[in-house]
Amino acid sequence: MGIIIKNICKSFAKQAVLENLSLTVGKGEFHVILGPSGEGKSTLLGIMAGLIQPDYGDVYIRHQRVNKFAPEKRKIGFVFQNHALFPHLTVYENIAYGLRARGINGKKIIKIVAHYLKLVKLQELHNRYPFQLSGGQKQRTAIARALAFEPDALLMDEPLSHLDVLERERIRDELKRIQAATQVTICYVTHDHSEAAALADRISILHRGRIEQVEQPEDIFYHPKTAFVAEFVGADNVFNAELVRANGDTTTFNLNSPELTGQLEIEARTYPVFAGKTEQKLCLHPEKIVVSHTSNGKNSFLVRIIDVVPQGAVFKVTGEISGLKLRAVVPKAAFKINSHTEKSWFCFSPDALHPLCGRSCRAAISQRACNNPKFLL
Amino acid sequence: MDKSPKVDQMETKQFTLFDILLTLLTVIFFAFIILVFLMLFTAVSANQLLRQLSSPLVLASIRISLQTSLIVVCLTFFFGFPVAYLLSLKTFKGREFLDSLIDLPIVLPPLVSGLALLILFGGDGMIGKILGHWDIRIIFSQKGIICAQLFVSAPFFIKTVKESIAAIPKEIIAASATLGASSFYTFRRLILPLSKNGILAGLAMTWTRAMGEFGATSMVAGCIPGQTETMTIGIYMNAMSGNLEAAVAVGIILLGFSFISLLILKIRFKRSYGYHY
Ligand SMILES: Nc1ncnc2c1ncn2[C@@H]1O[C@H](COP(=O)(O)OP(=O)(O)OP(=O)(O)O)[C@@H](O)[C@H]1O
Ligand SMILES: [Mg+2]
Numbered sequence: 108m109g110i111i112i113k114n115i116c117k118s119f120a121k122q123a124v125l126e127n128l129s130l131t132v133g134k135g136e137f138h139v140i141l142g143p144s145g146e147g148k149s150t151l152l153g154i155m156a157g158l159i160q161p162d163y164g165d166v167y168i169r170h171q172r173v174n175k176f177a178p179e180k181r182k183i184g185f186v187f188q189n190h191a192l193f194p195h196l197t198v199y200e201n202i203a204y205g206l207r208a209r210g211i212n213g214k215k216i217i218k219i220v221a222h223y224l225k226l227v228k229l230q231e232l233h234n235r236y237p238f239q240l241s242g243g244q245k246q247r248t249a250i251a252r253a254l255a256f257e258p259d260a261l262l263m264d265e266p267l268s269h270l271d272v273l274e275r276e277r278i279r280d281e282l283k284r285i286q287a288a289t290q291v292t293i294c295y296v297t298h299d300h301s302e303a304a305a306l307a308d309r310i311s312i313l314h315r316g317r318i319e320q321v322e323q324p325e326d327i328f329y330h331p332k333t334a335f336v337a338e339f340v341g342a343d344n345v346f347n348a349e350l351v352r353a354n355g356d357t358t359t360f361n362l363n364s365p366e367l368t369g370q371l372e373i374e375a376r377t378y379p380v381f382a383g384k385t386e387q388k389l390c391l392h393p394e395k396i397v398v399s400h401t402s403n404g405k406n407s408f409l410v411r412i413i414d415v416v417p418q419g420a421v422f423k424v425t426g427e428i429s430g431l432k433l434r435a436v437v438p439k440a441a442f443k444i445n446s447h448t449e450k451s452w453f454c455f456s457p458d459a460l461h462p463l464c465g466r467s468c469r470a471a472i473s474q475r476a477c478n479n480p481k482f483l484l
Numbered sequence: 485m486d487k488s489p490k491v492d493q494m495e496t497k498q499f500t501l502f503d504i505l506l507t508l509l510t511v512i513f514f515a516f517i518i519l520v521f522l523m524l525f526t527a528v529s530a531n532q533l534l535r536q537l538s539s540p541l542v543l544a545s546i547r548i549s550l551q552t553s554l555i556v557v558c559l560t561f562f563f564g565f566p567v568a569y570l571l572s573l574k575t576f577k578g579r580e581f582l583d584s585l586i587d588l589p590i591v592l593p594p595l596v597s598g599l600a601l602l603i604l605f606g607g608d609g610m611i612g613k614i615l616g617h618w619d620i621r622i623i624f625s626q627k628g629i630i631c632a633q634l635f636v637s638a639p640f641f642i643k644t645v646k647e648s649i650a651a652i653p654k655e656i657i658a659a660s661a662t663l664g665a666s667s668f669y670t671f672r673r674l675i676l677p678l679s680k681n682g683i684l685a686g687l688a689m690t691w692t693r694a695m696g697e698f699g700a701t702s703m704v705a706g707c708i709p710g711q712t713e714t715m716t717i718g719i720y721m722n723a724m725s726g727n728l729e730a731a732v733a734v735g736i737i738l739l740g741f742s743f744i745s746l747l748i749l750k751i752r753f754k755r756s757y758g759y760h761y
Contacts, residue, residue, distance in 0.1 A: 157662075158662070177661065178661035179662070179666060183662060184663075185658070191659040193656060193660075193673075193674060194678070204663050207673075208660075208663055208669050252659075252663065
């Protein structure tokens with residue numbers, strides 16, 4: 108077993124940060140804790156490492172309750188957000204620090220440090236001081252330092268947040284490689300959902316001091332359980348909807364989001380959870396909206412394009428209808444609107460809409476239904 | 485050509501009355517300081533200076549000052565470092581109180597400190613009585629000088645070191661703990677090396693303060709020539725008794741020592757690892 112957190116509560120100056128939080132990180136798992144800024148991610152890692160005392164609750168590492176253990180007794184590696192390298196020691200000595208502190212003999216240290224220098228590709232720079240390193244090199248030193256004493260688990264606090272996109276992707280890949288090579292349990296904190304998706308075996312969403320959902324990246328993204336999770340992972344369209352009538356296979360809703368000025372009717376597949384409830388929250392992934400010149404009948408809305416943001420190979424297109432904003436993601440090749448004020452049809456299949464209830468209450472992910480070539484411009 | 489208009493304005497700026505006033509006051513102040521220095525160096529000739537330096541009483545005062553102040557520096561390090569360490573890294577009840585207590589000897593007029601020490605160590609004083617049983621006399625002895633200097637100058641060391649330890653990022657210390665280091669290991673390999681500039685600066689300040697100490701020392705140790713007459717006391721005694729030559733000679737030597745410590749303060753350790761500790 109890896110790390111088990113049970114019913115942790117923590118307040119700072121009467122302000123509750125973590126409220127009755129429980130979490131299990133499996134052995135050898137790459138577990139990502141994803142959450143917005145200031146919601147207690149660092150506090151949670153600090154509690155795991157013993158750097159912060161919880162007000163209540165237990166921490167278990169390998170089935171052992173470690174609440175009373177000082178950080179130096181927990182055998183947990185920690186990579187800090189700002190590296191926290193020792194400024195007066197070289198890369199080599201930084202990596203050797205944990206080994207020397209444990210009184211491991213000199214010859215062994217030389218071998219181990221050489222191994223980790225190679226792992227993070229810093230052989231040539233072993234004599235440099237931290238101030239002579241780039242951000243990425245510092246990061247890799249910090250990772251090697253935390254790994255070198257073979258900890259039971261590695262905790263990483265937004266380690267890539269200060270790096271540029273290229274460097275971030277490179278180190279991300281290296282991290283995956285290192286984890287594959289060492290099989291170390293990793294608990295990784297970030298507020299970037301694409302980073303989380305790229306790295307994680309499982310993702311925990313931290314919100315308001317609790318874990319809102321724990322699942323594999325695919326499930327977090329396609330089966331969010333709450334509106335917060337949906338919006339945080341980029342499933343941008345979440346509607347309040349009022350059930351109008353069930354037609355067997357499909358169900359018709361009236362949208363009633365507060366900002367809406369007119370009446371909009373949409374049709375979704377019927378899910379078991381619809382039974383007996385008139386209010387639903389429905390989620391629509393932006394890439395499941397097709398932007399077209401013509402209507403497709405049901406679930407087609409003539410919107411005013413108010414924003415087009417290029418992002419890599421896609422455009423993020425925001426359309427507005429009766430005060431409601433709809434966000435779509437379309438491949439650049441399939442989108443040729445020049446004027447921001449131009450009107451266009453947003454259409455999506457009933458399959459694309461789903462309730463916020465996680466995988467358990469849903470059928471398998473529907474395929475994009477609006478993929479008829481005639482709708483692509 | 486493509487200078488921004490702002491820069492042009494700066495170049496053609498007129499001096500205002502305010503600028504002139506600022507400059508004038510600055511010039512007056514520095515003239516004052518330089519004049520004071522000049523007086524010291526022009527008061528006696530080189531010959532007179534050399535003659536004074538071979539006088540046994542002057543030599544004795546230099547020896548006494550160096551001897552006592554260096555002992556004070558050592559004592560300050562051994563007592564002051566743990567104090568600075570505790571005050572900067574540990575949280576405990578009463579820390580704030582102890583923290584402000586450190587400032588007390590700095591703001592207390594040295595003569596008042598001396599008076600209090602005199603009462604404490606005097607024949608009827610609390611500690612004086614106890615030490616009297618063992619025939620140890622603090623008052624009117626070099627031990628008294630050391631006590632007075634320690635009381636007055638150790639806080640400078642403690643404050644400086646405390647600040648330099650507190651400037652070490654908390655994450656670094658936390659990182660050391662997560663790597664399995666005991667508090668002592670962290671102390672030896674992180675705290676000590678990373679605060680060495682502060683330690684050096686603190687020692688230099690303490691030493692200068694001890695060398696220049698007059699008020700408390702004169703109260704506790706009196707001024708027995710050749711025995712408890714430090715350089716500062718010597719300067720005062722000689723100046724008051726009209727022996728300006730001797731006073732100035734000792735004064736110049738003292739100034740030399742001060743420059744040495746100023747140099748230590750300025751240079752410190754050249755290598756800073758990109759950080760300023
Ligand atoms: N030592 C402290 N004293 C008082 N409040 C604190 C302390 N540490 C954290 N907090 C508060 O607790 C909350 C959570 O902080 P934490 O650093 O865990 O957030 P985070 O999720 O790591 O944020 P970020 O993504 O910005 O790093 C914040 O509101 C913060 O202000
Ligand atoms: Mg944080």
